Amino acid sequence: MGVLWLIIWLLCGIWAAADASEKGKSGCLVFLLILLLGPVGLIIWLLIRDSID
Numbered sequence: 001m002g003v004l005w006l007i008i009w010l011l012c013g014i015w016a017a018a019d020a021s022e023k024g025k026s027g028c029l030v031f032l033l034i035l036l037l038g039p040v041g042l043i044i045w046l047l048i049r050d051s052i053d
Helices: 002-022 027-037 039-048
Strands: none
Touching: 002 027, 002 039, 027 039
């Protein structure tokens, strides 16, 4: 079960990094945000991704 959680966590980080890169933001920083904060980091990214210009 832990391995599945890790895979989902990493895939969410990769998706968010790609999404940030498409928006012209640093994908590495977003990936680290999600890697370090987990689901909370993903929620933060989803809330601020459209408000950042």
